[in-house]
Amino acid sequence: MKTQEKDSRDIVPEPTVKRLPLYLHFLKKAKENGVLTISAPIIGQELxxxxxxxxxxxxxxxVKGRPRVGYNIYELIKGIEEFLGxxxxxDAFLVGAGNLGSALINYPEFRSFGFKIIAAFDISDDVVGTQRGDVNVLHFNVFKELASKLKVRIGILTTPAKVAQEVAEQMAKAGIRAIWNFTPVKLKLPEGVIVQNTSMYSNVAVLVMKLNNQLKKNKD
Amino acid sequence: MKTQEKDSRDIVPEPTVKRLPLYLHFLKKAKENGVLTISAPIIGQELxxxxxxxxxxxxxxxVKGRPRVGYNIYELIKGIEEFLGxxxxxDAFLVGAGNLGSALINYPEFRSFGFKIIAAFDISDDVVGTQRGDVNVLHFNVFKELASKLKVRIGILTTPAKVAQEVAEQMAKAGIRAIWNFTPVKLKLPEGVIVQNTSMYSNVAVLVMKLNNQLKKNKD
DNA sequence: AATAAATAAAGAAAAAAATCTTTATATTAA
DNA sequence: TTAATATAAAGATTTTTTTCTTTATTTATT
Incomplete structure (x- = not known):
């Protein structure tokens, strides 16, 4: 089970990929404060x-660092950004313009993280035709047409769980190659379609579990 | 580095804790469809x-299963829920009633995941005094008073990054024991305060990286 | 009642990731 | 110029997690 796609280009550990944006955020902040060079121990200490x-x-x-000096912060930021793509x-399309969808649309920082939401889709008359910032909410029935015309490759799925599988299939048919899935549904899609799950519930579970353990610990 | 808190009660692997809610979601759906018993291979196949x-x-x-029968789905759901607490x-307080905060407030499912957002806080006059569903948005300057009075232990942090550290410190002072942090800031808090980070950016990084790799792969 | 088949449970092995150790190099200061 | 020191880089070890294997139990079938 578990197809891990062992490819010469895919040898970078996922934990590393997840940590790099955290370094990036910290480095950008440090750069703003006028830091020119920074060493790995300092980054490690802060994070x-x-x-x-x-x-x-x-x-x-x-990116190469120099002993006793560290890394040039400009090179490092540029290096991480290039490495992460x-x-x-x-361009990305978002489907499901509810609260969560709206929240994501209003993350302008995503642009510096490799993608930009250029349109949102929904089926509810309440939201179709409205705007979120400068992003229009369109009816989902034009998704396919627009996605192929604009060659959009990234889809963000923030619909209710009940329609998630159906919408995801439509996305795949429309040429979407990578889906960022915020629903708790395990999507079943043709091979080659990348799915990145962000499950709020998994995080809640870890939090609640830790809290329970600690409160129990303090009791005795 | 990395204090892993080796405690007799803390020996359950975090990956396991993260997978259990996914099983739970699937099991509840199966239960709705009238399934009475379910085997591990079936769950595995589906997910x-x-x-x-x-x-x-x-x-x-x-929870114990029986060979050739599997697990009783009621027992299993109950068992997972109890295990995860x-x-x-x-009760939880949320600080930062922007889009993301509003989205989280409107996740009523959280109640079945161990906590309930009972109030939101902000400092902007635009939102203080408004409502999100049946949750009121109050001014942050009453956070401490209310948190201690109501003995709230969970705080959700959805503020802009710039004020995250400051707000988190205030939370800790008000008796909050666990913070669910949606900002990209690495919070520095007194020992004993649990922090659960949910970084959108890490997930974006993984997604973009995979997409890049695949598009590259298809080129040659 | 006996046998076959499916699967939970327990243990062993493998893989992945994090941590620790060593080495080499560059900078600073004497 | 030389020695001391900090740190990047590479390698080894340990730990954690996942996957594989075996065993035992239970149900269905003959």
């Missing part, structure tokens, strides 16, 4: 990561 | 998990 872990993660980007920007 | 992995995860809850419900 509570093992310094050797930081070194290993940064090594994947190909954040220098080019994909 | 694309290794069947032995499913067995191991479910074993943590203490979803049977009792914590």
């Amino acid at each position: 509570e990561q093992d310094p050797t872990q930081v070194v290993k993660d940064l090594a994947y980007t190909g 954040f220098n080019q920007v994909y | 694309e998990q290794d069947p032995t992995q499913v067995v191991k995860d479910l074993a943590y809850t203490g 979803f049977n009792q419900v914590y």
Whole structure:
């Protein structure tokens, strides 16, 4: 089970990919404060990561640091951004313009993270035709046409769970190659369609579990 | 580095805790469809998990299955919910009633996941005094008073990154023991305060990286 | 009643990731 | 110029997690 896609280009550990944006955020903040060079131990200290872990993660980007000096912060930021593919920007369509969808549309920072939401879709008359910032909410029945015309490759799924599978299939048919899935549904799609799940519930579970454990611990 | 809190009660792997809510969602759906018993291989097949992995995860809850029959679906749902602590419900305060905050307030399903948002806080005159569903948006300057009076232990942080650290400190001072942090900021808080980070950006990074890899792969 | 088949449960092995250790290099200061 | 020091880089070890294997139990079938 579990197809892990062992490819020469896919050898970078997922935990590393997840940590790099955190470094990036911290580095940008440091740059704003006038920092010119920064060492792995400092980054590790600030973000509570093992310094050797930081070194290993940064090594994947190909950026070289210098002993006793650290990394040039400009090079490092540029290196991480290029490595993660954040220098080019994909257009994305979002389906499900409820609260969560609206929240994501209003994350303008996504543009610096490799993609930009250029339109939203829904089926409810209440929201179709409205705007979220400068993003229009269109009816889902024009999704396919627009997606193929504009060659959109990323879809964001923020619909109710009940229609998630159906919508995802439509997305795939319309040429969407990567779906960011915010529903708790395990999507079944043709091979080749990338699905990235962001389950609020998994995070809740970890939080509640930890809290329970701690409160129990304090009791005795 | 990395304090993993080795405690007799904390030996359940985090990946397991994250998978259990996914099983739970699937099981509830199956129950609605009239399923009475279900086997680990079936769950695994549906959710694309290794069947032995499913067995191991479910074993943590203490629920027993029977060979050739599987698990009683009622017992299993109840067992997972109790194990994750979803049977009792914590009150939670949310700070930052923007789009993302509003989206979370409108997730009524959270109640079946162990907590309930009972009030939201902000500092902007535009939102203070308004409502989100049946949740009032109050001014943050009454947070501390209310949190201690109502003994609220969970805080949800959906503010802009710039004020995240400051707000989190105030939360901790008000007696909040667990913070669900949606900002990209690495919070620095007194020991004992649990922080659960949900970084949109990490997920974006994984998605964009996979898409890049695949598009590259298809080119040659 | 006996046998076959399916599957939960427990244990072993493998894989992945994090951590630790060592080495090499560059910078600063004497 | 040399020595001391900080740190990047590479390698080894440990830990964690997943996957594989075996065993035992239970139900269905003959």
